[in-house]
Amino acid sequence: MSDEKDLLARSLCWNCHSELGGEYFCDHCIKIQPAPSQLDYFQRFSLPRHLTINLQDLERRFHELSRKFHPDLFQRGSDQEKAISLENSALLNTAYRTLRDPILRVEYLIRLEEGAVKDIPAKAPADLLEEILELQESLEEYKQVGKTAPEKSADLRKTLLVEQKRIGSRKMVLEKDLFSLFEEWDRLQDQHLFKPDGQQAHRRSLLQRMKDLLSARAYLKTVLQDLDEGLHDHHP
């Protein structure tokens, strides 16, 4: 954290070359400044790295910053100012889109904490594996049967609709479990500020639990999508 501050303090205004205090506008010539690239999405909104976010507060901050950066406000500015406002605005909008959604938010946080890693892979929950394999077979069969055997097709459809409900509610349970870890993370994060070296193991295990839940959720999401498409495309 302190390193970043030092870096910011050394930045110069692109226009008048006076030293910048880390704000988005130069104190001296009031020109818009590129948002420092090392700011993460939380920092862009001046928020702590928490997973629980008050959405109304986030929206208020988003609107406030939009009123500073939006390209509409720099229409009559120089090309340089236009380019900076476009870039700042684009980053702001991407940050808002990510933090507003709890799933995107936690995925982003995991990436931040663990460095640039690949997307979290989808993985079937062990206890559901067999059930899902069976379901996929039924879905294939349902698609094949089509209109040739209306009775069989209706039966399969019934089974699939029941499964769809079951998996849907299972996904919701996973999400609930995931969100219940948010507060635990936030508490840990607050403690971390005072004791940066403590509880490393706890943090790591918490991140891993969140990742596992996300993996399972991503898997169920794909299964649900396939089901949805199959049932929709082959409507009797």
Next chain:
Amino acid sequence: MSKIVGIDLGTTNSLVAYMDGKEPKVIADREGRTLVPSVISVDEQGWIVGARAQRRLMTHPQSTVYSVKRLMGKGLADAQEERKYFPVSLTEKQPGIIQVELGPYRLTPPELSALILKEVKHRAEEFLETTVTQAVITVPAYFNDSQRQATKDAGRIAGLDVLRIVNEPTAACLAYGLQKKKQGVIAVYDLGGGTFDISILKVKEGIFEVLATNGNTHLGGDDLDQRLMELVLQEIRVEFGQDLQRDVEAVQQIRLGMEKAKRQLSTEEVTEVVIPLKQGVVYRRSLKRGELESRVRDLIDLTIGPCRQALEDAHLSLKDVDEVVLVGGATRMPLVHRLVQEFFQKAPHSELNPDEVVALGAAVQADILAGGIQNMLLLDVTPLSLGIETMGGVMSVLIPRNSTIPTNAKELFTTFVDGQRSVDVHVYQGERELVQDNRSLARFQLKDLDPLPAGLPRIEVHFTIDANGILHVSAKDLRSGRDQTIEVKPSYGLSDDEVARMIEESFKFAKSDMEARLLIEARNEAATILRHTERALKQGEPLIALDERDRIRDRITALKKATEGDDHRLIRERIEQLDKITVHLAECLMDSTLQSGLKDKKLSELP
């Protein structure tokens, strides 16, 4: 001072509006008409745009074109559906660019749209008594990148600096926000001549944030007319045994007749359709509102799916919607009112004229950009997901639909083969899983890579969607930190060079257009002055000397001769000469009228 105007470049009609102090106003022509029919025709004199071109639809269907907006940003392959609307012939200039054959000319949709833009530009200039060079132009919210780019190109060809492309429903919401102080969650249902949009906005303390948008760029009033036209053609076939499908004049006659009937049925319960056909045959039938509704109901029903999807994307339910606003001429149909009310469980509004509200909103946005209105800010979204082709033809989404714009994404690319010198990146827009089902936007080629072992190069590509909803791409070689050369091949639409050439041509055209206009004006004026002079000479001959009479006659002949040529300067010159030489004659005539006037009057009646 030049003004930034707001232009609604519509499928059926176009309008131009400006900010008059704190209020947006639509600019009317001398006859008080605000709508410019988006119809273009051509004759020996040149281009004809608007109401006059519309009248030529029936007399000169082969050299008149309408609903050009339906062709914007399209190739011939994806215009099959639209082809049935066009009596004129469509060809492809090169893959991805349609050409419309119009008399001796072949023009692309952006060039044709530019003619409409020039017409409204001219109207604004005449009214505002200043030059207009900057504009905000509206497009359907569901327009893709190529369609937006084509609209921007049209503006450039018309000599306009297009400061912003704004979505039509959003523009309408701006107008409502400014004039009716609407707040909360607003659903804008926009059914125009050729497109349907639904946008869900949250309006709060001057911020107009679009939460989600959806729509159908192949659905509008045109489709209803088409449906009715097919019905009539079928009935004529049965009743008179005539197949008029290929008779372009008859088809236009029927289309316009049915369009009129449709409009009448918005206020009447029943209307009489009378369409004169050839050889004195007249097609006649009465059409009830109920029948119209049952014949087009399925088309209107197509708008409900997008409404549902937009709400879902906005993470809202029906009860969260505070207001429903209707935009577009087709929403005047009572059926549309009813279905919208049924779906949203709320009575929709249309306090602002649904034909004008989009142009008004464009003028509001123009004023925001000019720094006039300072408390209002529009945050719009991109309607379609943007992605790239990955292994197996799968679409990898970089920017999901309904992301607030401007927005960006970056992606790292490398090589597959040792020594590979270039990498292709194919960009698509759409919601389907496979790229083949989505719309190709462009191919970007990362060129001149250093020859390195496979997988070693690190090229970071930045995709930015600007506030117009248009994509920009840049790339950086992370190993060297240098900007990476990138060659863009748009899948649809004109290249920069082509647009530049068209701008140049349009200037040439504009010059000859102007010359033609000056000539017509000079001839008209000459005709008037010749008529007056000849009458005056008849009356005043006894009052003037013979040689004066001969000199006037000489100048009359000279002017007549000049009007037969096409030099408007010469005509002007001779008008002036004639004017000067007849001053004395005019004076003599005045005196004599005055005296004859006095003769018949009593002294007491004199002033």
